[in-house]
Amino acid sequence: MVNFKIIYKVIGTLLFIEAAMMLICTGLAVYLGEDDSLAFIVSVFLTVLGGLIFKYLGRDSDNSLSRREAYLLVTLTWIIFSLFGCLPFLISGYIPDFTNAYFETISGFTTTGCSILNDVEALPHGMLFWRTMTQWIGGLGIVFFTIAIIPSLVGGNVKVFSAEATGPIRAKMHPRLGTTAKWIWSIYALLTVACAACYYLAGMGLFDCLNYAMTTTATGGFSTHNASTGYFHNPYIDYTAITFMFLSGTSFTLLYATIFKGRFRQFYHNSEFRLYLLLVAIATALIVTILIIDNDYPFFDALRVGLFQVTSFITTTGIFNDDAAQWHHITWVILSICMFIGASSGSTSGGFKCIRVVMVTNILKNEIRRILHPRAVLPVRVNDNIVPYSSQVTLLAFLAAYVGLCIFTYFCMISTGVDPTNSITIALSCAGNVGPTLGLEIGPTMSWGILPMGVKWLLSGLMLMGRLEIFTVVVLFTRAFWKEN
Amino acid sequence: MKIVIVGAYAIGTHLAKLLSRNDHDTVLIDSDVERLSNISNDYDLMTVLASPSRSKTFKEAGVGHADLFIAVTPDENMNLTSCVLAKALGAKRTVAKIDNNEYFDPKIKEYFEGIGITSLIYPEKLAAVDIANGLKMSWVRQRWDVHDGALTMLGIKLRETAEILDQPLKDLCKPESPYHIVAIKRGKETIIPRGEDVLKLKDIAYFMTTRQYIPYIRTIVGKERYADVKNVIIMGGGATAVRATALMPEYMKVKIIETDEARCEKLNELIDTDRVMVIHGDGRDLQLLHEEGIKNTQAFVALTGNAETNILACLTAKRLGVRKTVAMVENFDYVSMAESLDLGTIINKKALAASYIYQMMLDADVHNIHFLMSANADVAEFTAEPGSKVTRKKVFELGLPKGTTIGGIVRNGEGMLVSGGTQIEAGDSVVVFCHDIEMSRLEKFFR
Numbered sequence: 001m002v003n004f005k006i007i008y009k010v011i012g013t014l015l016f017i018e019a020a021m022m023l024i025c026t027g028l029a030v031y032l033g034e035d036d037s038l039a040f041i042v043s044v045f046l047t048v049l050g051g052l053i054f055k056y057l058g059r060d061s062d063n064s065l066s067r068r069e070a071y072l073l074v075t076l077t078w079i080i081f082s083l084f085g086c087l088p089f090l091i092s093g094y095i096p097d098f099t100n101a102y103f104e105t106i107s108g109f110t111t112t113g114c115s116i117l118n119d120v121e122a123l124p125h126g127m128l129f130w131r132t133m134t135q136w137i138g139g140l141g142i143v144f145f146t147i148a149i150i151p152s153l154v155g156g157n158v159k160v161f162s163a164e165a166t167g168p169i170r171a172k173m174h175p176r177l178g179t180t181a182k183w184i185w186s187i188y189a190l191l192t193v194a195c196a197a198c199y200y201l202a203g204m205g206l207f208d209c210l211n212y213a214m215t216t217t218a219t220g221g222f223s224t225h226n227a228s229t230g231y232f233h234n235p236y237i238d239y240t241a242i243t244f245m246f247l248s249g250t251s252f253t254l255l256y257a258t259i260f261k262g263r264f265r266q267f268y269h270n271s272e273f274r275l276y277l278l279l280v281a282i283a284t285a286l287i288v289t290i291l292i293i294d295n296d297y298p299f300f301d302a303l304r305v306g307l308f309q310v311t312s313f314i315t316t317t318g319i320f321n322d323d324a325a326q327w328h329h330i331t332w333v334i335l336s337i338c339m340f341i342g343a344s345s346g347s348t349s350g351g352f353k354c355i356r357v358v359m360v361t362n363i364l365k366n367e368i369r370r371i372l373h374p375r376a377v378l379p380v381r382v383n384d385n386i387v388p389y390s391s392q393v394t395l396l397a398f399l400a401a402y403v404g405l406c407i408f409t410y411f412c413m414i415s416t417g418v419d420p421t422n423s424i425t426i427a428l429s430c431a432g433n434v435g436p437t438l439g440l441e442i443g444p445t446m447s448w449g450i451l452p453m454g455v456k457w458l459l460s461g462l463m464l465m466g467r468l469e470i471f472t473v474v475v476l477f478t479r480a481f482w483k484e485n
Numbered sequence: 486m487k488i489v490i491v492g493a494y495a496i497g498t499h500l501a502k503l504l505s506r507n508d509h510d511t512v513l514i515d516s517d518v519e520r521l522s523n524i525s526n527d528y529d530l531m532t533v534l535a536s537p538s539r540s541k542t543f544k545e546a547g548v549g550h551a552d553l554f555i556a557v558t559p560d561e562n563m564n565l566t567s568c569v570l571a572k573a574l575g576a577k578r579t580v581a582k583i584d585n586n587e588y589f590d591p592k593i594k595e596y597f598e599g600i601g602i603t604s605l606i607y608p609e610k611l612a613a614v615d616i617a618n619g620l621k622m623s624w625v626r627q628r629w630d631v632h633d634g635a636l637t638m639l640g641i642k643l644r645e646t647a648e649i650l651d652q653p654l655k656d657l658c659k660p661e662s663p664y665h666i667v668a669i670k671r672g673k674e675t676i677i678p679r680g681e682d683v684l685k686l687k688d689i690a691y692f693m694t695t696r697q698y699i700p701y702i703r704t705i706v707g708k709e710r711y712a713d714v715k716n717v718i719i720m721g722g723g724a725t726a727v728r729a730t731a732l733m734p735e736y737m738k739v740k741i742i743e744t745d746e747a748r749c750e751k752l753n754e755l756i757d758t759d760r761v762m763v764i765h766g767d768g769r770d771l772q773l774l775h776e777e778g779i780k781n782t783q784a785f786v787a788l789t790g791n792a793e794t795n796i797l798a799c800l801t802a803k804r805l806g807v808r809k810t811v812a813m814v815e816n817f818d819y820v821s822m823a824e825s826l827d828l829g830t831i832i833n834k835k836a837l838a839a840s841y842i843y844q845m846m847l848d849a850d851v852h853n854i855h856f857l858m859s860a861n862a863d864v865a866e867f868t869a870e871p872g873s874k875v876t877r878k879k880v881f882e883l884g885l886p887k888g889t890t891i892g893g894i895v896r897n898g899e900g901m902l903v904s905g906g907t908q909i910e911a912g913d914s915v916v917v918f919c920h921d922i923e924m925s926r927l928e929k930f931f932r
Contacts, residue, residue: 375766375773377746379753386754 002482006065007073009058014077014146015051018084019044021133025088029126036124039092047084068481070159075473077142078464082106088130094123100449103456108134109142110467111348113221113318113435116449116456120226125207131222132211138467139218139248139348140188141165148185151178163472167345167353168395173253184252187259188348192217195244202236216241217248219349221318221435227445229308230321238304238321242311249276249315249343271383272344272355276314279354283310283338287331294328314338316350318435325443332425332438339428340406350433350466352402358382359395401470406431409462416452426451430459431466486510489551489576491537491567492558493520495815496582496608499835500555500842505530512546537567540574549575555842557582557606565602572601580604580842584724586731606841608834613728615837616811619830620717620733620784622699623809624708626689626830631866631916635900636893638667638864638916639692639702643684646707655680660904663698667691667892667918668862673821675862675920677890693892693916695900714783714809718742720768720798721789722752725813725834729786730761740777742768768798774805784809788832792816792823799828862920864892867931871911874930881905886926892916 026040065073085108086101095101100116107114108131117123123131137145141164158177174180196213204212208224215222225231229241247255250273258267267273287306291297297305305322312319313335324331342351359382366378380387387395406427413423422439426448429437436444442451451459465473475481486509490497493515501524504511511530514537515521525532535542537558548554554576556564561583568579583605587593597605618628627640643650649657658665669676670689676682684690692702703709714737719726722743730739739761743749752763766773768787779785785802787795792814799810810829814820823831840863869875875883880891880903893902895914901907909915917927 373762373764373777375764375776377749377753377763377765379750379763381757384757386750 002072003061003066003069005058005061006063007058007069007076008054009061010073011077011080012051012054012056012058013150014081014142015047015054015084017146017149018081019047019051021137022047022088022130025126025130025133028129029124032125034124034126036088036092036094036126039088040126040130042091043084043087046087050080050084065159067159070163071472071475071481074143074160074163074468075464075476078106078109078468081142082109082460085109085130085134088127092124092127094127099453099456103448103460104131105134106460106463107435108220108222109138110433110463111135111138111218111220111316111350112430112433112463112466113215114429114437114459115222115447116451118447118449120224128211128224129207132214132220132224135218135220135222136192136214139220140184140252144181145185147178148181151176151181164468165346166350166467166469167251168356168359168391168398173256183256183260187252187255188217191244191247195240198240198244199237202240203234204232204237212241213244216244216317216319217348219245219248219315219317219343219347219433221312223319228319228321230323230445235304238308241319241321242308245311245315245317245319246280248317249311249347249349251344251346253346254344269383271358272353275358276344276354279338279341280307280310280314283314283334286334287327290328290331295326309335310338313434313436314341314349314351315343315347316432316434318429320436320444323443323445324436324438325445332421335438336425336428339425339432339434342432350431352399352432355382356395356398359387359392360399362387363392363396398470401474402431405462405465405470409458412458413455416455418451418455426459427462430462433463433466486552487547487550488512488553488555489514489546489548489571491515491554491556491564492582493517493524493532494557494559495835496557496838497555498524499817500557500839501530502528503839512551514542514546538563540570543567543571543574551576552578554579556580557838561585565597568602569600572603578603580606582606582608582838584609586610586728606838608838609724610728611837611841612725612813612832612834613732615830615832616725616729616786617732617734619811620714620737620786620809623714623783624703624706624711627691629864631893632895632898632900632914634696635895635898636916637694637696637699637900638892638918639694639699640670640689641692641702641706641708643686643688643690643706644708645686646710647684647686648705648707649684650686651683653680654678654682654684657684660906663902664692664694664702665892665902665904667693667890668920677888677918677920691918693902693918695893695902711808712783716740716778716782717784717786718768718774718777718779718782718802718807719786719788720795721787721813722748722763723788723790725788725832726786727752727755729788730756730758735760738762740764740782742766742773742777744768769794769801771801771805774802779805779807782807784811786811788813790815792819796823796826796828800826803828862918864916864918865927866895867915867917867927869909869911869913869915869931873911873932875909875915876911879905880907880909883930885930886919888921889917889919889927892918 022040022044026044029037029040082105085105089095089101095104103116143160143164161177192213195217196209199209199212211224229237254267254270257263284307288302291302291306308321309324340352341357342353343349345353345355359380362380369378380392409427410424414420419439419441422437422441425437425439429435438444488504488509489512490501491514493513501511501513505528513530514533516536518534521532521534533546548571554571556567558564564581568581572579579602581602588605622628625639626642629638654666666678668691669678694702717737717739719741722741726741741752742764744767746765749763749765785807787798789795795812799812802810812823812828813832814823820831891903893900893916
């Protein structure tokens with residue numbers, strides 16, 4: 001049966017970490033003397049209290065985690081983190097409604113970046129930084145973050161890792177998971193610092209550059225301005241954002257091999273990376289053409305906004321520098337496809353992932369060849385490795401679940417009266433942790449505040465499932481999970 | 486010369502038989518009574534019944550005085566370890582049979598030499614080289630290159646279309662003509678031709694020529710209309726098939742038919758190109774062959790472990806219109822039978838391995854030696870040392886033993902054909918064709 005004690009214990013420890021994160025924002029709020037200081041202090045207090053209660057519930061637990069508990073732990077962690085994470089919004093009264101506050105927080109942790117706030121600029125700095133912080137931690141995963149800091153926290157941390165990591169192939173770059181986690185977080189931190197420095201040099205303020213850098217590398221999409229990066233009207237900032245979004249959408253293991261081991265050949269020959277690059281190139285070319293023909297943009301402007309929007313959507317970041325609502329409808333289709341596919345596995349991005357597209361394409365090719373050669377044994381190759389048959393089945397099951405989930409959400413939203421174009425893009429956006437939606441009712445730059453309450457809860461669930469790649473969450477709702485041994 | 490062989494399996498026994506005939510002191514070590522008793526009764530050699538992994542065994546067998554130590558058990562690691570041990574005990578040269586192509590990497594090879602393994606032998610690879618060469622020139626039965634093709638020897642089956650039939654060779658091959666016929670295989674007989682001999686229908690003629698005249702040879706034997714091999718079907722996906730596909734040129738599309746499904750999956754891991762398709766099925770299944778386009782296939786290569794299957798499958802393929810067939814026949818008794826069935830190229834790994842090991846028996850002057858099983862002859866390349874017999878007289882005055890003929894020489898990297906009046910100089914690489922004669926008798930001419 002499920003060993004709840006260990007789960008309580010781990011969650012207790014994790015809540016202390018969350019409290020520590022909040023403390024940073026508290027410090028910022030108190031330092032600036034803004035009106036959210038008290039709300040943060042109370043939230044920290046409540047979070048620590050929560051942590052203590054969980055710790056107490058999980059006292060004298062044995063430190064071993066089975067597969068079952070790992071899945072439950074990961075899902076619960078994300079739910080509870082978001083629950084405590086919405087306290088500052090609620091208490092300060094900036095988001096008085098619980099549904100909205102929870103939605104905003106889970107949108108942060110899952111790096112979706114859709115917001116119910118109509119006016120972000122009204123928030124105090126501490127609150128803005130808290131939003132950014134949730135995305136940055138959520139970028140690589142809350143539990144994964146913990147494994148990097150306290151490898152000894154969880155007994156079966158490899159199981160936890162596989163429950164939280166994204167992508168079909170989990171490559172370790174070091175025999176020990178703790179070391180792997182440290183390396184990946186170092187790369188992540190390095191990217192963030194480099195991105196912040198570039199933003200600063202391009203002319204952003206200190207607070208802004210930190211916020212934008214953290215949400216860019218997390219491929220999250222929260223921003224400190226209503227007009228997102230478009231606020232700056234600065235091509236340097238746009239190109240910096242494009243570069244770092246693109247890098248954050250690359251597999252971190254691949255970046256590690258390239259930067260620290262100098263394997264540039266591997267970088268170029270990686271089939272996932274090549275598809276990623278190809279998709280960005282094709283989508284940009286199409287959008288640029290449409291923008292030039294349809295909206296009379298000059299070439300360089302078209303390239304800048306086109307490339308920006310494509311990288312933003314394919315890396316599932318969701319920041320914008322132009323209002324895509326004004327663009328031709330075909331661009332929406334292209335961007336929706338980008339949203340669906342997403343960037344590389346092992347990065348901070350969401351979506352279906354390029355590597356899965358590579359695999360599905362190969363499976364399709366083989367199926368067609370098999371019609372002509374019924375007895376042929378055809379391998380599905382990804383980077384010279386053969387994908388075993390069982391993984392192919394898992395992959396197709398995931399595709400079915402992903403598409404099914406999107407369609408389910410789409411129908412639910414239509415039945416509550418949301419505009420159909422919005423419905424499908426919101427479904428794709430949430431499942432892929434992208435952020436913006438495209439459509440007639442809600443534009444990509446607008447907030448989602450007007451959605452009905454039920455839909456917001458549905459989307460919160462969808463974002464979580466999208467982040468944890470569906471099965472981790474769905475397995476908890478099976479009878480077998482709770483009943484069988 | 487004292488030779489110790491470990492492992493009385495196919496290659497080991499075959500080698501032991503060959504070597505004991507040639508007056509070498511041969512010791513055969515194996516841990517199995519039956520394998521040894523099969524050979525010890527009929528051949529003049531010593532057998533040692535003991536585990537090859539024990540140093541006591543090695544002392545008993547006198548490995549310390551061995552000039553050549555050959556480890557040919559099926560266990561690669563045992564072969565490598567026993568070679569290291571033998572070298573440490575004092576064996577002069579060691580040969581290990583391996584089944585891993587990566588060991589041929591120059592760095593690893595150097596390392597192996599450092600720890601006492603002089604040479605590696607990988608019979609599947611030797612077979613693969615022969616197969617790939619044969620497919621590259623589908624109209625040729627056998628091809629052997631000297632000095633990267635400066636000189637080439639071609640074994641060609643003569644059919645009705647050949648222009649050179651029934652003419653005395655003295656009219657055909659003048660000293661200035663661009664080829665030299667070094668041997669003729671007629672039925673079961675191998676002839677070292679003299680001026681009055683003629684080529685007859687269905688002979689296999691061995692031509693020695695230089696690279697630029699290969700198309701000319703193709704014309705005179707009437708094989709221009711042979712289609713180049715583009716599509717290949719290989720039956721049986723063993724190690725030989727894997728290596729052969731790796732060696733085939735890019736333009737060849739290969740289908741490997743394998744009966745074991747797990748092996749099919751494994752093949753996909755081992756072979757990493759898109760031009761190879763692995764098919765699960767039986768290569769003797771006619772319907773499958775039709776479905777996979779046997780009509781549009783130029784070469785059929787049968788590489789299963791079963792000689793009978795290979796022979797029958799090749800016959801079937803011939804009947805279906807495949808011009809070039811290659812059969813792996815491991816059973817020596819079947820080789821001549823397969824030849825008489827006009828099966829095309831016959832591959833025998835044992836013979837290939839044995840001929841390769843011959844090289845090590847002779848001194849370092851022999852660079853390259855190739856055993857032509859069908860003609861029961863060796864072609865070897867010797868380097869003429871300064872002051873050696875061959876450099877002192879013209880070729881026709883040398884008095885080379887019966888059954889040998891000089892095919893050509895490579896001087897300063899350039900291939901030349903040899904006539905009676907040619908003077909061999911020191912430093913020349915001399916290609917000698919010898920039928921039914923021991924190589925060591927030739928050595929003294931070159932030293």
